Amino acid sequence: MIKSTPMMKILALPLLLFFTVFLIAPLCMVAFQSMRFGAHYTFQNYSELLQNSAFLQAFLNSLIVSSCAALITTIIAFLLAYTMHFTKVNKGLRFFIQTSVTLPMLLPTITYGFVLIYAFGNQGTLTQLLGSPPFSIYGFNGLLIGYILYTLPIAYVLMNNAMLYIDKQYLTVSYLMHDRPLRRFYHAVLRPMLTTIGAAFILTFILSFTDFGIPASVGGEYEVVAMSLYRAMLGAIVRFEQGAAIAIMMLIPAVIGILLLAYLQRYQVAFKNNKQVALIPSATRDIAFSVFSSVVAICIVAIFAVLLIVPFTMGYPYDLTFTLTHVKAVFMQSELLQDYRNSIIVASITALLGTLLALLAALLNTRTPLKTRRIFDWFSILTNTVPGMVLGLSYLFLFNDSTLKGTILIIVLCNIVHFFTTPYTMAKNALQKMDHTWEVTGQLMQDTWFATIRRVVLPNMKATIFQMLNYYFLNAMVTVSGVIFIVSTETMLVSTRIKELQHFAKYTDIFILSLFILVTNLLVKLVLDYLSTKGSRQNNENES
Amino acid sequence: MLELQHIKKTFGDKVVLQDIDITIQSGEIVSLLGPSGCGKTTLLNIILGLVQQSEGRLLYEGQDISQQSMQLRGFNIVFQDFALFPHLNAYDNIVYGLKNKKQQMSKQQIQEYIDFLELQPHLTKKIHELSGGQKQRVAIARTLVMQPKVLLLDEPLSALDGVIKESIKERIQQIAQQFNLTTIIVTHDPEEALTLSDKVLIINDGSVAQFGTPREIIQQPKNAFVEQFILKQLYIKRHNIYQLFGEQHD
Numbered sequence: 001m002i003k004s005t006p007m008m009k010i011l012a013l014p015l016l017l018f019f020t021v022f023l024i025a026p027l028c029m030v031a032f033q034s035m036r037f038g039a040h041y042t043f044q045n046y047s048e049l050l051q052n053s054a055f056l057q058a059f060l061n062s063l064i065v066s067s068c069a070a071l072i073t074t075i076i077a078f079l080l081a082y083t084m085h086f087t088k089v090n091k092g093l094r095f096f097i098q099t100s101v102t103l104p105m106l107l108p109t110i111t112y113g114f115v116l117i118y119a120f121g122n123q124g125t126l127t128q129l130l131g132s133p134p135f136s137i138y139g140f141n142g143l144l145i146g147y148i149l150y151t152l153p154i155a156y157v158l159m160n161n162a163m164l165y166i167d168k169q170y171l172t173v174s175y176l177m178h179d180r181p182l183r184r185f186y187h188a189v190l191r192p193m194l195t196t197i198g199a200a201f202i203l204t205f206i207l208s209f210t211d212f213g214i215p216a217s218v219g220g221e222y223e224v225v226a227m228s229l230y231r232a233m234l235g236a237i238v239r240f241e242q243g244a245a246i247a248i249m250m251l252i253p254a255v256i257g258i259l260l261l262a263y264l265q266r267y268q269v270a271f272k273n274n275k276q277v278a279l280i281p282s283a284t285r286d287i288a289f290s291v292f293s294s295v296v297a298i299c300i301v302a303i304f305a306v307l308l309i310v311p312f313t314m315g316y317p318y319d320l321t322f323t324l325t326h327v328k329a330v331f332m333q334s335e336l337l338q339d340y341r342n343s344i345i346v347a348s349i350t351a352l353l354g355t356l357l358a359l360l361a362a363l364l365n366t367r368t369p370l371k372t373r374r375i376f377d378w379f380s381i382l383t384n385t386v387p388g389m390v391l392g393l394s395y396l397f398l399f400n401d402s403t404l405k406g407t408i409l410i411i412v413l414c415n416i417v418h419f420f421t422t423p424y425t426m427a428k429n430a431l432q433k434m435d436h437t438w439e440v441t442g443q444l445m446q447d448t449w450f451a452t453i454r455r456v457v458l459p460n461m462k463a464t465i466f467q468m469l470n471y472y473f474l475n476a477m478v479t480v481s482g483v484i485f486i487v488s489t490e491t492m493l494v495s496t497r498i499k500e501l502q503h504f505a506k507y508t509d510i511f512i513l514s515l516f517i518l519v520t521n522l523l524v525k526l527v528l529d530y531l532s533t534k535g536s537r538q539n540n541e542n543e544s
Numbered sequence: 545m546l547e548l549q550h551i552k553k554t555f556g557d558k559v560v561l562q563d564i565d566i567t568i569q570s571g572e573i574v575s576l577l578g579p580s581g582c583g584k585t586t587l588l589n590i591i592l593g594l595v596q597q598s599e600g601r602l603l604y605e606g607q608d609i610s611q612q613s614m615q616l617r618g619f620n621i622v623f624q625d626f627a628l629f630p631h632l633n634a635y636d637n638i639v640y641g642l643k644n645k646k647q648q649m650s651k652q653q654i655q656e657y658i659d660f661l662e663l664q665p666h667l668t669k670k671i672h673e674l675s676g677g678q679k680q681r682v683a684i685a686r687t688l689v690m691q692p693k694v695l696l697l698d699e700p701l702s703a704l705d706g707v708i709k710e711s712i713k714e715r716i717q718q719i720a721q722q723f724n725l726t727t728i729i730v731t732h733d734p735e736e737a738l739t740l741s742d743k744v745l746i747i748n749d750g751s752v753a754q755f756g757t758p759r760e761i762i763q764q765p766k767n768a769f770v771e772q773f774i775l776k777q778l779y780i781k782r783h784n785i786y787q788l789f790g791e792q793h794d
Contacts (some may be wrong), residue, residue, distance in 0.1 A: 170628040172594060176620050177641030177690060187640075191631055278594050280614065371749040 002439045005449045008368045015361055016372060019379045023417050025388065026394030033397050034244035045245035058223040059249070062209055065140055065224065069147035076148070076296060077155035077200060078193070083289040085163040086171075086189065088279060093290060100297040104304065105153045106521035108478040108495040111307070111514040112146045113217020114507055118306040120145075123317045125306050127148030146214035149300065151204035158203070162196035168277040175280055195268040202257040202264075209253050210387030212481035214498060225250055226481070229389060233485060235397075244397070247390040254385045263389035307518075311511045326508045336497065336509070340516055343494040346411050347476040354416040354472040355423060355465060363425035363453065367439065376424070384421040388482030391418050396485045406488035418482045419475045423468040430464040431457070466532035473528075474521050546726060551600035554584055554749075560586050561750045564600070568743070571724040573717065574768060575737035578747035581774065584730050585698065587747070592696055593617045594778060599709055604693065612659060620692035624699040626683040628671045634678075635667040638685045645690075660722070661685050661715070667714075675707040681715070688719070695719070697729045701736055713740050734783065735773045738762070746770055 037044040049055050080101060083089055104112065113258045119126045120137040127133045135141050170188035179187070190197075208214075212226045214259075221226055229250065232243035314321045330336050360378040395414050404410045434457065442452030458465070480495045494513050501510050551564040561583045568574050578583040589595035591602065593614035598766075601610045605716040609617055628637050638658070642649055646733065658664055666674060674682065687695065700716065701709045717740065721726045731737050737744045738758040746753040746761070754766040761777075765771045 167625075167627055169623050170629065172614075172621070173593075173627050175614055177686075178615055178644040179641075180644070187629060191629075196645075278589055280594065281596070394774070450778075505639075 002369065002443060002449065004369050007448070007450050008364060008370055011209065011360055012364050012370055015364070016375070018357065021380060022395075022413050023382060023386075026044050026391070026398045027382075028243050029398040030247050030390065030394040034239055034247045034248050036241050036244075043214040045241050046249075049242065049245055049249065054223065055228055055246070058225050058228045059534065061140075061222055062224040062226070063253070065143045065222070066147065066205050066208035067228075069144050069151065069208045070201050072144075073148050073151045073155050073204045074197060074201045077152055077159050078197060079289070080156050080293050080296060081159035081163050082189070083293040084160060084390040085166070086168075086279065087286045088281075089286065089290050089293070090125055093294060097293045097297045101156050102153045102298045103518075106474060106518050106525070107307075107477070107514055108480050108517060109146070109150050109211055109213030110215075110217050110480050110495065110498050110502075111510070111517075112149050113142065113214050113219075114498075114502075114510050114514075115304055115306055116142050116146055116149075116218055116508070118310060118316075118511075119303045125309060125317075126302060130319065136220075138218055139222035142218030142220065143214060143222060143224065145303075147204075147208035147220055148213065149303070150211060150214060151207050152300075154207065155204050156198040159193070159196055162193060166192045168279070171280060172447065183248055192269055195264050198264045199261055199265075202261055206254050206257045206387075210250060210389060210481065212430055212484060213495075213499075214391055216480070217502065226389060228391070230484070233393065240397075243393065247393050250387055250390055251385065254387060258381060301369075307511050307514060311508055311515065316508075327512055330509060330512045333509075336494075336513065339492050339494045339497045340513075342408065343477055345515070346408055346415065346493060347473045349408070349412045350415040350419075350476040351469045351473040353388050353412065354419065354476075355468045357416060358420060358423040358463065358468060362424055362431055363457070366428055367436075367453075367457070368449075380421045380424045383417055383419075386418075388418050388479060389484070391483050392485040406491060408491050410486055411483050411491060411493070412476075414482055414486060415472070415476045415479065416444065418479070419472060423471050426464055426468055426471070427461070430461045434460060463532040466528045470525055470528040470532075473524050477517050477521055478494070545605060546551060546602075547601075547603040548591070549601045549603065551587070551590060551597050551602070553583070553590060553595070554598045559750055561590075561597075564745075564747075564752060565589040566745060566752070566755050568728070570621065570726050571720060572743060573720050573727045573729065575729045575731055575741040575744045576747060577731055577734060577744050577774070578739040578753075582747045582748050583750040584732075588621075588696055588698060588728065588730050591694070592619055592621055603715055618692060619694040619696060620687045620690050621696040621698060622680075622683045622687050622700060624702060626679045626703075628679060628683055628686070630671050632671075633667070634663065634669050634671070634674065634682045637671070637682055638663070638667075638689060640686055641690045649689060654758065657685050657688055660718075674706075676704045677712060680704060680712060684715075684719070687713060688723070692725070694726045694728065699730055699732070701731070701733070734777050738778070748773075 011196045034045055035041045035043065080097065083097070084094065116137050118124055120133060120135070120142075121127065122133055124137075137145075166189070168194075171184065171344065174184040174188045210226065212230060215222075215227050216230070227242055229246045231237075232239050232246055309320075310316045311326050312322055312324070313319065314323050314325070320419075361379070363374045364370055365376045380395070392414055395410060399405055399410060404413075438456050439449060439452050442449070442456060447455065478495060480499060483493060484496060484499065487493060494517055498510050498513055501513075502508075546568040548564050548566050548568075551561055552559070553561040562585060576587055578584050586595060590597045593609075593612065593616075597610070601608055603609065604617070629640065632640065639654065641734060642654075658667070661684060663678070663681055663685060666678050668684070671679065671682075680703070697716070701712060704712060713736070716727065716729070729741065730738070731740075738761065741758070743755065743757055744761055745755045748769045753769045754761055756764075761770065761778075762775065765775055
């Protein structure tokens with residue numbers, strides 16, 4: 001390993017400072033606020049909460065609906081990923097499934113709720129097809145379906161990646177050893193996937209538990225913790241200290257989840273082989289899984305279809321004539337255009353600064369001998385644990401009297417911290433895979449450390465950098481929970497405007513704005529994907 | 545006796561194997577030798593029953609097994625990277641398949657395999673605690689307890705280093721002899737193929753370049769490919785080793 005240089009330390013310092021001010025301090029502030037009761041510091045807020053039956057009911061509701069959603073999502077995601085990796089599926093169908101499962105990721109979760117209302121409500125598209133509403137969409141059912149739609153792509157991507165690295169030769173071995181199907185499934189698929197399955201369950205649970213967008217739209221009378229927190233902070237009766245205590249309570253399942261995840265890692269088994277192996281032919285299996293996955297994909301498409309129907313019809317559901325009037329009307333509202341502009345600015349700056357920060361942190365962590373390098377792993381775990389709502393709330397407490405209040409910058413900073421874990425992990429994975437003798441080679445060629453990073457390391461991770469940019473951009477565009485407490489009237493974003501439009505029942509505008517987000521994200525994704533494959537292709541050409 | 549008759553394999557428009565027609569006697573060690581991408585792994589998979597041939601037949605002891613499933617054929621394979629289950633220890637890997645067999649193998653019989661492969665000290669070890677050679681032997685043991693009719697080995701030596709290579713080679717020959725087991729080995733290394741096996745099938749671009757004993761191949765190379773790509777390597781190696789020991793031969 002190379003020695004540490006002054007350059008490394010100069011780079012580490014601002015990073016440490018950044019996380020202290022924008023992660024540690026705000027969280028301490030929330031803890032501090034939650035203990036405040038009038039002029040005293042006590043546990044009074046907590047004991048009041050624990051005696052408040054409405055809050056306890058909301059907490060219990062959150063636990064129940066999130067566990068149900070996580071369980072169902074994990075099973076569906078597993079079966080979808082299984083279809084992709086362990087059965088032979090028609091290429092076109094494969095593309096259709098992949099696209100329709102992951103496309104909802106490009107939308108804010110608050111949109112999901114309104115889409116559900118328009119699909120399953122009294123006048124909903126699917127209700128019309130079925131004749132009568134299959135169930136009441138407000139409350140438990142709506143939350144459950146919303147959470148599943150929200151977390152399915154994330155669980156699916158997780159499983160898909162893990163299955164990519166499972167050695168498919170085990171299936172052949174098991175087959176040759178005359179295993180019955182169940183034993184084969186256990187040893188060759190389920191056992192290697194166990195950690196990932198657990199991780200998917202925990203992750204989807206936490207995401208559902210802490211999401212604000214879906215309960216805000218279809219929660220109805222079924223109170224969940226996210227709504228209790230919102231009401232305490234921005235409701236009719238404002239109780240900041242109690243809000244802080246709720247925020248801390250909201251952290252508990254997340255902390256338990258992260259601890260469980262760490263424990264599960266022990267059962268992880270490493271596979272080296274991910275080469276293409278011939279699958280044992282089975283037409284029954286192929287057809288069964290193709291049908292199942294197609295049904296899931298069609299359901300998702302059917303639910304989200306309203307997004308394309310409602311904005312372009314005169315007066316859904318009574319007058320279905322095609323029209324662009326509504327879209328034009330949105331373009332006439334300077335307010336909404338301003339929101340869109342804000343969203344783009346926030347997402348772009350978040351993407352650029354966030355990627356830079358995550359990249360630097362990963363670089364210092366993986367490729368320097370600095371003593372402080374491990375701390376970035378801890379920051380990453382912490383940002384992964386803290387729900388967006390809690391983080392936003394902590395910013396509200398800490399920066400309310402500062403000049404940061406009501407600026408674009410505070411939203412950007414909150415987003416960077418909120419979504420730090422994934423881009424950081426992406427960069428770390430890419431950097432760890434790279435040859436560790438490059439820096440030494442660079443030094444021998446009289447490069448400074450920084451020059452080697454610039455000339456050798458960075459050009460070899462172009463694809464990862466584009467993916468990081470994409471991740472930050474997309475999430476900054478769709479987040480509601482992270483920014484709901486810190487936007488002002490001047491810095492209103494599209495996603496938070498949707499929340500406001502709800503009060504005026506302007507669903508057509510909501511759908512058009514959602515489409516704006518969808519199209520923007522899609523375009524950015526396509527461009528960055530193109531750049532990223534182009535980058536890696538060049539690398540491959542250089543290698544061969 | 546295993547007969548391959550006019551085996552052809554295409555993937556879409558691409559012809560991967562063309563008119564492979566050979567006979568393998570019981571107890572023989574046969575190597576499939578050729579450069580990467582020549583189709584030798586596909587041929588191995590066809591013999592195993594994992595991949596279906598497009599044309600041609602396979603006969604085992606005179607019986608047509610062309611349409612038989614992988615399980616019914618009763619052949620078995622040791623993969624290049626062994627594919628040992630990482631969540632089971634060495635012993636549980638070895639007896640993995642026995643749990644599925646109706647006829648129970650006695651403890652003593654299992655022990656014979658373990659002793660033969662010198663695995664006694666390693667039985668309780670986790671897979672990642674084993675060396676490459678030990679993993680190889682566990683994988684062979686796991687396959688042998690299933691008493692396969694034909695043993696297939698995919699690049700059995702490529703994951704091993706120097707000295708171990710020679711001892712595993714010897715071990716493979718012992719196995720074939722002791723159990724009179726027909727053994728088919730895939731390799732891209734001419735030295736390995738020619739020193740290990742009774743017969744060598746040299747494949748180039750999906751077709752048979754030559755099929756014969758190592759002696760026949762050395763003395764009567766059938767075509768330019770065998771001479772240029774197979775024998776030339778051996779000449780260079782021989783030259784280098786002679787030079788190293790200060791001896792001179794032609």
